[in-house]
Amino acid sequence: MSDSHNHLIDNSLSGKIKQNVGVSLARCYQCGKCSAGCPVSSDMDFPPSLLIRKLQTGLPEHEEEVLRSKSIWYCLTCEMCISRCPMEVDIPPMMDYLRSESLRLHKANPAAKNIIKFHKAFLDSIEQTGRLYEMGLIVDYKARALNLIQDVALAPSMFAKGKLKIMPELIKNRKNIKQIFKKTINKKQK
Amino acid sequence: MKLGFYPGCSLEGASREYNESVMAIAEEMGIELVSIPDWNCCGATAAHNMDKELSLSLPARNLALAEEAGLTELVVPCAACYSRFCATQHELKHDENLHKKINGIIEKEYKGNLRILNVIQFIEEFIIDKLEDKMKFEINKKVACYYGCLLVRPNKVLNFDRTEDPQTMDAVMKKLGADSIDWAFKTECCGAGFSVSFTETVGRLSGQIIEDAVHRGAEAMIVACPMCHSNLDMRRPEIDKYNKKKSDMPIIYITQAIGLALGIDRKKLGLQRHFVPVKLNDFKPYTKKTEVENPQKMEVE
Numbered sequence: 001m002s003d004s005h006n007h008l009i010d011n012s013l014s015g016k017i018k019q020n021v022g023v024s025l026a027r028c029y030q031c032g033k034c035s036a037g038c039p040v041s042s043d044m045d046f047p048p049s050l051l052i053r054k055l056q057t058g059l060p061e062h063e064e065e066v067l068r069s070k071s072i073w074y075c076l077t078c079e080m081c082i083s084r085c086p087m088e089v090d091i092p093p094m095m096d097y098l099r100s101e102s103l104r105l106h107k108a109n110p111a112a113k114n115i116i117k118f119h120k121a122f123l124d125s126i127e128q129t130g131r132l133y134e135m136g137l138i139v140d141y142k143a144r145a146l147n148l149i150q151d152v153a154l155a156p157s158m159f160a161k162g163k164l165k166i167m168p169e170l171i172k173n174r175k176n177i178k179q180i181f182k183k184t185i186n187k188k189q190k
Numbered sequence: 191m192k193l194g195f196y197p198g199c200s201l202e203g204a205s206r207e208y209n210e211s212v213m214a215i216a217e218e219m220g221i222e223l224v225s226i227p228d229w230n231c232c233g234a235t236a237a238h239n240m241d242k243e244l245s246l247s248l249p250a251r252n253l254a255l256a257e258e259a260g261l262t263e264l265v266v267p268c269a270a271c272y273s274r275f276c277a278t279q280h281e282l283k284h285d286e287n288l289h290k291k292i293n294g295i296i297e298k299e300y301k302g303n304l305r306i307l308n309v310i311q312f313i314e315e316f317i318i319d320k321l322e323d324k325m326k327f328e329i330n331k332k333v334a335c336y337y338g339c340l341l342v343r344p345n346k347v348l349n350f351d352r353t354e355d356p357q358t359m360d361a362v363m364k365k366l367g368a369d370s371i372d373w374a375f376k377t378e379c380c381g382a383g384f385s386v387s388f389t390e391t392v393g394r395l396s397g398q399i400i401e402d403a404v405h406r407g408a409e410a411m412i413v414a415c416p417m418c419h420s421n422l423d424m425r426r427p428e429i430d431k432y433n434k435k436k437s438d439m440p441i442i443y444i445t446q447a448i449g450l451a452l453g454i455d456r457k458k459l460g461l462q463r464h465f466v467p468v469k470l471n472d473f474k475p476y477t478k479k480t481e482v483e484n485p486q487k488m489e490v491e
Contacts, residue, residue: 039379039395077235078379079343083353092344096238096245103240118387122236126248130230132199141386154424161463163204172228176297180248183295185241 012058013066013101021097027087028052034081034091044071048081048091067105072098073112117144127181130171135164193316194261194304195223196252198271198416199231204424205268205416207460211445212267212309214458218449219320223265226256232274235383246288247295249278254293254300267309267445269415270382273340273348275306280347308341308350309414309444310358317448321365326453327473328367333447334408335359335370336399338418339379353377359444363412366451367476373406375399380421393428396421401433410470411441419443423465440468451476 010018014025028049035047046054051071054062066072072095081091102108108116121141125133138155158164171177201209216223229252238245253275256264266272282289283302293300307315337356342348351358354377360370378399381392400422403411413419422429423441430436441464449459450473461468 039381040391043391076339076379076382076384077238078339078382080339080377080379083343083345088346090344096242099239100241114387115384119236119240122234123240123244126231126233126237130228132203132231132234134199134203138386145387157465158204158424161465162206163463165203169202171230176251177230179297180244180251180295184244184247 012055013063013098014055014058016101017055017094017097021090021093023090023094025052025055025089025094028056028089029087031086033084033086034089037080037084038075039078039080040074040076043074045069046071048075052089052091064107066098067102067107068109070109070111072102073109073115114145117141120144123181123185125168127177128174129168130174130177131169133165133168135166136168191220191316192222192224193312194256194259194264195225196229196256196264196266196271196275197225198266198268200268200270200416200420204420207463208267208416208419208443208445210458210460211443211449212265214454215317215445215448215452218324218452218454219317221316224259224261226252226261226264227259228255232271234270234274238274238277243292243295245274246278246281246292249274250282250292250300251296251298253279253302253304254296254298256304257301258298261304263305263307265307265309265312267312267414268417269308269338269340270417272306272308276347279304279306310341310362311350313362313444313448314358318362318365321448321451322478325366325451325476325478327451328476329363329447329451330367330369330474331409331470332369332371332407333363333410333412334373334403334406335363335376335412335444336403336418336422337377338413338415339377339382341414342377359412359414362444363447366447367474368447370412371403371406371408373402373408375402380418382417382421385417385421385425389425389428392421392425393432396425397429397432400426400429400437400439404437404439408439410447410468411439412444412447413441414444426466438466438469440464440466440470442468442470 017023032049035041035049041047054066075095077092079092118141121137125137197209233245233248342351342353342356345353363370381395384391419441446459
């Protein structure tokens, strides 16, 4: 690939992806293997290859569509796309970048509401205790998603099988974990 | 022998039978697994979906603590933790500035010398050669080895087994006397992180995996990832709903299968904790194959 235009600052979304993630979308020649292998492409508003095509155009309306899409949130990061891509266009880290941009710009798709709530509940648990407190996560998430009925039936049998702990495990150096959150995700959200 | 160990949150909670079976076979083989002191959650899918630096810092803290404790090998049975650890090690190895930045965030010195082993690498390196001497039963069943995503992908980072048709788990199961079948969904995604937030999607993805294995006559599915296990075992009502039929094929961790072959008590392996009952029994007693296997050679002598 020619990098002769690198001295120009590319402000398009694909330019930012290249700068921040090191993934060159110009390499994609639209063979569609990623979309064929993606286990959730049928749930997406547009599959990975079309998402890349939209970014290749560099048009603001297409970039807007991508940042507001369900696709970036439905991606499971299963890594099937990159393992089959003949041009090694690394889609999963691109998806991570698009998700954090979509969050930062308050453009996350409403359909992703519960996924984001789940991630936030998950991270809160780590920030507070250092580890994932599963019982707390389920209760916290269900309360945030106002979806208290679903899965409540599972909890007693999980408990009976010794799969749910009542009390969280607290690590000793929780200060260190709080610092890590403060210097990363919490810094950006302010 | 002592090896470093990172259980991760699942193995301490909803997947504790995975931990129990890892510990049981290690004990049988005289291996001591030493947990990283004061380890924290690896951040899993949530961290890398939300913030890149957080997703690198959480695993890096654990790796730094392991190095501080003087560990050189780290056994990470959870495929998701293993994937996050390898991704962090890979990324920091190839980006010096990022490496410095992350060390600043975690306020620790992560050097990057640790050897990270998934459960199959652990078995290949420390267990498999000793099996013949210790095996009491052959797992004489048809099994489908299911690898999922994070054990084999992305290959550039993990450099472990083949991405489309991996064979390492199959080789272990064959060694245990099992008939490991060829099937089409070895590395398809089970739905993983959507277990709680998008249960229906998990029903579809895991449903297709169960359906193919059952269709090809598998009596059990062998796994090495707690997320795959939770989805395929605990989400069976959603799976059966998608497939429009009931299935009773149990999902067994590879360490539980080894434990059964070693004759370890089923409770010690945590088999009673599964939602789909593990009814498999009538294993064939194992007799060690002697050196003289060729009758013609005997006659000559």
